[in-house]
Amino acid sequence: MATEAKFHVLAVDDSIIDRKLIERLLRTSSYQVTAVDSGSKALELLGLNRDKEGEEEEIGDEAEETPSVSPSCQEMEVNLIITDYFMPGMTGYDLLRKIKESKYYKNVPVVIMSSENVPSRITRCLEEGAEEFFLKPVQLSDVNKLRPHLLKGRGRDQKAASSIELAVS
Amino acid sequence: MDQRNQFHRQVALMRQSLFDQGYIDEQFVQLEELQDDTNPNFVEEVVTLYYRDSARLIVSIEQALDKSPLDFNKLDSLMHQFKGSSSSIGARKVKAECTQFREYCKAENGEG
Numbered sequence: 673m674a675t676e677a678k679f680h681v682l683a684v685d686d687s688i689i690d691r692k693l694i695e696r697l698l699r700t701s702s703y704q705v706t707a708v709d710s711g712s713k714a715l716e717l718l719g720l721n722r723d724k725e726g727e728e729e730e731i732g733d734e735a736e737e738t739p740s741v742s743p744s745c746q747e748m749e750v751n752l753i754i755t756d757y758f759m760p761g762m763t764g765y766d767l768l769r770k771i772k773e774s775k776y777y778k779n780v781p782v783v784i785m786s787s788e789n790v791p792s793r794i795t796r797c798l799e800e801g802a803e804e805f806f807l808k809p810v811q812l813s814d815v816n817k818l819r820p821h822l823l824k825g826r827g828r829d830q831k832a833a834s835s836i837e838l839a840v841s
Numbered sequence: 842m843d844q845r846n847q848f849h850r851q852v853a854l855m856r857q858s859l860f861d862q863g864y865i866d867e868q869f870v871q872l873e874e875l876q877d878d879t880n881p882n883f884v885e886e887v888v889t890l891y892y893r894d895s896a897r898l899i900v901s902i903e904q905a906l907d908k909s910p911l912d913f914n915k916l917d918s919l920m921h922q923f924k925g926s927s928s929s930i931g932a933r934k935v936k937a938e939c940t941q942f943r944e945y946c947k948a949e950n951g952e953g
Contacts, residue, residue, distance in 0.1 A: 689890055689926040696875050696883060758921070787925045809868050809929045812875075 679822045682748075683707040684714045684755035684767065685785070690808065694754065694785075697815045703822075711762030711770075714755070719747050720774055747776050751822050754806075757786035757793065765797060772801045781821040785810055868931030891930050898923045917946040 681703045683694045691707045698705045708714050715721040753771060755764040764784050771777045784797045787808040794805045803821050806814045859865045876883040902919050905912060924939035 687922065687926055687929070688894055689887060689929050692887055692890060693872075693875075693929055696880065700875060787921075787928060808925065809871070809931075811871055 678702060678704045679751040679826075680704045680706070680749055681818075682714060682717065682750050682753045684709075684711060684753070684759070684764070686710060686756065686759045690756065690785075690810075694810060697810060697812055698754075700812065701815050701819075711755070711759060711764070711767040714753070714767060715762075715770060717748060718750065718771075718774075718777060720770060720777070750777070750780055751825055752781050752783065752818060753777075754783040754785065754818075756808075757784050757797070758788070765793075765800065768797060768800050768802055779825065781818075781825060783818065783821075862934075864932070864934050866931045866933040868929065870931070872930060887930055891926055891932070894926055895923065895935075898926075911949075913946045913949050917943055920946065 679702075681698050683691065683698065683705055685691045685694060685707070686709050688709070691709065695705050695707050706717065708717060712721065753767075755767050757764040764786075768782050768784065771780065771782055778801075781803040782801065783804045783806060784802045785806045785808050786793065789807055797805055804814075804817060860869075872884050872887055898919055902916065902923070905916050905919060920939050920943050924936055924943070927933075927935040927939060
């Protein structure tokens with residue numbers, strides 16, 4: 673398998689211990705990791721925090737149809753976002769929704785983590801577009817499940833170069 | 842050389858007894874497995890963070906316990922954090938105590 677640039681994962685968790693753990697797990701799997709401690713910091717990093725009613729079409733000059741063309745300085749190259757559910761301020765669910773509403777990031781796979789096994793919560797997150805829901809403590813076997821989602825994303829990006837129509841599942 | 846081996850054995854025994862007495866669990870082994878040559882101090886770093894974080898949480902919990910009437914929501918939220926980090930490093934006994942504590946919070950049982 674050809675590995676070009678490393679996959680970049682954005683990890684969001686208010687617990688410093690869980691951040692350290694997820695960072696280590698992800699790095700062990702050869703991913704590049706950026707870890708932040710809140711949903712709002714994550715949005716800031718992604719460049720989504722500027723305008724609540726923001727017109728993202730204003731950000732950068734790239735055509736709306738091909739979001740994976742070189743990012744402007746506001747957007748960030750991110751292949752997967754993994755976030756804790758229960759955080760003060762913005763929950764992982766709120767973050768998930770904001771990401772799915774974003775033109776640039778809506779195709780980035782999002783994974784939710786939670787220490788509590790609440791079926792209705794899990795369903796809600798998956799319905800909102802989360803790819804996976806991990807129960808904490810997260811383990812290496814969980815992180816291994818991320819690879820197919822990341823590869824799918826990369827494959828999709830490469831196809832987008834030749835065809836504008838993305839198959840949205 | 843003998844002394845070193847002795848130390849190694851002692852540490853191994855201490856570690857085993859922590860498992861046997863239910864202080865730590867499986868998750869701790871996961872942490873140990875994440876330690877390697879590129880991250881030789883991983884376990885130590887995580888445990889250090891945990892102690893620091895726990896100390897901070899305990900102070901907040903004690904402050905919350907001093908208030909009257911008790912803010913059970915606040916206490917529950919703090920315990921949720923404490924339970925979460927304990928679970929993440931495999932601190933089984935602490936995690937069990939947290940769970941118990943939260944039961945009391947839910948029942949608004951100040952005496953507990």
